[in-house]
Amino acid sequence: MNRFVLPDKTLHLLAAQVNLNGMFNHTCRSQNTNQPLTFQLQVERSPGETLLIVVMNNERHSLTVYDNDRYTHLVLADFIECSVNSHMDTAEPAVPRIGAESVERGRLLDDQQLQQLSQLIRNGGALLLDVGLDDPVSLAVHRTRNRTGITAILATGETYALTSCFTAYGHDQHSFDRLLQSLNHLVASATAAKHVA
Known part of the structure; x- marks a missing residue:
């Protein structure tokens, strides 16, 4: 099974982009085949919340975050990886990336x-x-x-x-x-x- 992951460079870009409005292009690579998968990230900020939309081919996945904090980009990274790897999204909150590794x-x-x-x-x-x-x-x-x-x-x-x-x-x-x-x-x-x- 091909599993797509975000490179560290993209994590650093996401940290800045969650604080901006606009459309951003990114690429994930498969761990097995090193083939790229491109997607677009659309960020729509408003007072109190931010709408994050991941667009791949003909699919759109959206995530709304409230009260942005310093880990928003890690939550977004997990969301993107789940979306590109076609995992089902549940109502259960995900364990933060840093917390899970710790x-x-x-x-x-x-x-x-x-x-x-x-x-x-x-x-x-x-x-x-x-x-x-x-x-x-x-x-x-x-x-x-x-x-x-x-x-x-x-x-x-x-x-x-x-x-x-x-x-x-x-x-x-x-x-x-x-x-x-x-x-x-x-x-x-x-x-x-x-x-x-």
Whole structure:
């Protein structure tokens, strides 16, 4: 059976496109045959909700999301993959992509690692975290001087390194949440790349 999946590049594009209005063209590839399947994503934003329409050949699949949050693009990615692979959509809410991967691996960080991250947010510095991947995750955090916040760089891998860099302004809890979110995304990307290889 051919199973179509969205590439990581498309996930990054979806993260931006769910915040825009318009029509966007995308391609999925089959894991077995590497043959492309093209589809269009139509985004119609209005106050309080966003209508997302996936158009493939003569099929239209629509999804309405309310109160957009930072994981809307992951919900959309799951919806697209289910649509292109012809899975039946039920009224049961799907488990969020990041949550599902974390459940499979168990808890991503233990209490000591969470404490180390919290201290890293407060003071800045560098840290190596073992999260169960082949290579540890390297984190570097710089405290910004002119505004309260951090600039963080995360990386894992030797030959094909995966990296993430961001700046978050605001109180320490906001910076901590953003760092955990970025770490989850990096680990999910590294796990997906490992399965593809």
